[in-house]
Amino acid sequence: VYSSVEGLLRNPKAFFTYGRENIVNVLQAKPNTGHVVLGNLQQLGVIGPIVTQNIDDLHRRGGADHFYEVHGHFRSASCMNCSNQVPMGDLIARLDQGEIPPLCWDCGGILKPDVVLFGDMMPADFQEASLLANICQTVPKLMVVIGSSLTVSPVNYLPLEFNRIVIINNTPTETDYRAELVIREQIGQVMGKLWEEILELNDGKSPDPLPPGFNFGIMIAYLDNEVRFLQNQKSRPSVSLDSLTKHFGLVQADIKVARSIIAHSPQAPRQPLERAILDFYLQELNRMEFEIDSLISAMGLISQEEGSRIPKLINDYYNESLRILMTYARQENVLPEIVEKMATRAFGIYNFWTSANQTLGIALPAREELDRLKKIISERGVKADLNFN
Ligand SMILES: [Zn+2]
Numbered sequence: 521v522y523s524s525v526e527g528l529l530r531n532p533k534a535f536f537t538y539g540r541e542n543i544v545n546v547l548q549a550k551p552n553t554g555h556v557v558l559g560n561l562q563q564l565g566v567i568g569p570i571v572t573q574n575i576d577d578l579h580r581r582g583g584a585d586h587f588y589e590v591h592g593h594f595r596s597a598s599c600m601n602c603s604n605q606v607p608m609g610d611l612i613a614r615l616d617q618g619e620i621p622p623l624c625w626d627c628g629g630i631l632k633p634d635v636v637l638f639g640d641m642m643p644a645d646f647q648e649a650s651l652l653a654n655i656c657q658t659v660p661k662l663m664v665v666i667g668s669s670l671t672v673s674p675v676n677y678l679p680l681e682f683n684r685i686v687i688i689n690n691t692p693t694e695t696d697y698r699a700e701l702v703i704r705e706q707i708g709q710v711m712g713k714l715w716e717e718i719l720e721l722n723d724g725k726s727p728d729p730l731p732p733g734f735n736f737g738i739m740i741a742y743l744d745n746e747v748r749f750l751q752n753q754k755s756r757p758s759v760s761l762d763s764l765t766k767h768f769g770l771v772q773a774d775i776k777v778a779r780s781i782i783a784h785s786p787q788a789p790r791q792p793l794e795r796a797i798l799d800f801y802l803q804e805l806n807r808m809e810f811e812i813d814s815l816i817s818a819m820g821l822i823s824q825e826e827g828s829r830i831p832k833l834i835n836d837y838y839n840e841s842l843r844i845l846m847t848y849a850r851q852e853n854v855l856p857e858i859v860e861k862m863a864t865r866a867f868g869i870y871n872f873w874t875s876a877n878q879t880l881g882i883a884l885p886a887r888e889e890l891d892r893l894k895k896i897i898s899e900r901g902v903k904a905d906l907n908f909n
Contacts, residue, residue: 525639528632532621540615543594543608543633551582557711559583565730571649573668573675575635586858588649590675592635601629650678667707670695722793730794732868738837739778739830740801746771747808750815768816769826777828777880779805784879834873841866842893849896863897
């Protein structure tokens with residue numbers, strides 16, 4: 521009765537009596553540690569968009585500004601007939617005056633909270649989240665699932681669109697088998713510990729947002745994937761010996777270039793958190809180089825010098841960021857802050873590219889690329905700071 525369109529139409533009194541209590545309870549809830557830490561991480565630029573099944577508005581109130589509420593929210597209600605929208609306060613006031621069901625002032629249709637009930641279509645947020653899920657991440661192709669048992673369709677299919685999945689939930693989920701890391705603990709505890717570690721890495725101080733050009737992670741994630749592929753070739757080769765030798769040579773060259781880009785990036789005035797992340801990346805590169813060397817000798821291969829694919833990676837990443845920006849900029853209903861965020865991101869990658877160019881002579885994108893970016897931004901009236909480093 522309480523969670524379906526059919527229930528609403530059959531017994532509006534039961535639906536709205538229960539609904540009023542439920543709405544008020546949900547709106548009075550306070551963000552918990554998990555919401556606040558996620559909000560902080562998003563403000564820092566450590567994580568990308570949040571996709572939530574919750575309708576409680578707590579991600580926004582926890583400090584996040586880029587999220588998709590794929591099951592809707594309780595901030596407003598809409599007419600089931602003409603889609604006219606009213607603030608939730610209006611709906612509650614009408615219920616309190618005994619108006620059940622509350623009716624639209626324009627057309628007399630029933631006003632329904634803007635949440636997804638059984639029998640409803642998925643909201644636009646779901647389509648957008650699906651579209652951007654794979655390309656709009658700070659670590660490409662990675663999704664972290666937090667506090668969901670992944671049983672409600674179609675949202676539970678979303679993680680399967682990602683190459684890499686991490687799951688934090690206190691009970692098992694049906695997608696655990698696909699995850700590279702499963703943490704089965706209370707979310708609040710895990711997120712609280714995570715934030716403590718971030719503070720510790722930043723000498724106990726709350727960190728400032730990472731610079732928009734801080735995109736070194738894409739190289740590490742990419743190489744990590746490559747090294748995994750080569751490790752798999754040891755037990756069950758899927759390619760010829762020739763192409764395997766070439767692949768090893770490419771990865772060796774990529775590791776060298778990635779290390780050089782990190783080593784040549786400006787150190788001052790980096791905050792301790794940034795230095796810690798860069799140190800971690802360098803350790804990762806050492807680990808990967810060691811593993812590649814061991815694999816080469818274990819498989820009896822002969823090293824072969826190749827050119828690095830990192831320049832192409834950066835190029836592709838930049839183009840992808842432009843594509844994301846244009847996808848957002850085209851849409852009428854997207855908040856200007858989100859477009860600004862995407863624009864800043866694209867500029868950050870452009871900057872990253874520029875600094876790689878200065879240290880390694882990697883070819884820069886054509887001048888028109890930057891002009892194209894600036895045009896999108898000025899058309900949308902975005903006030904992005906174009907002079908960051
Ligand atoms: Zn209406």
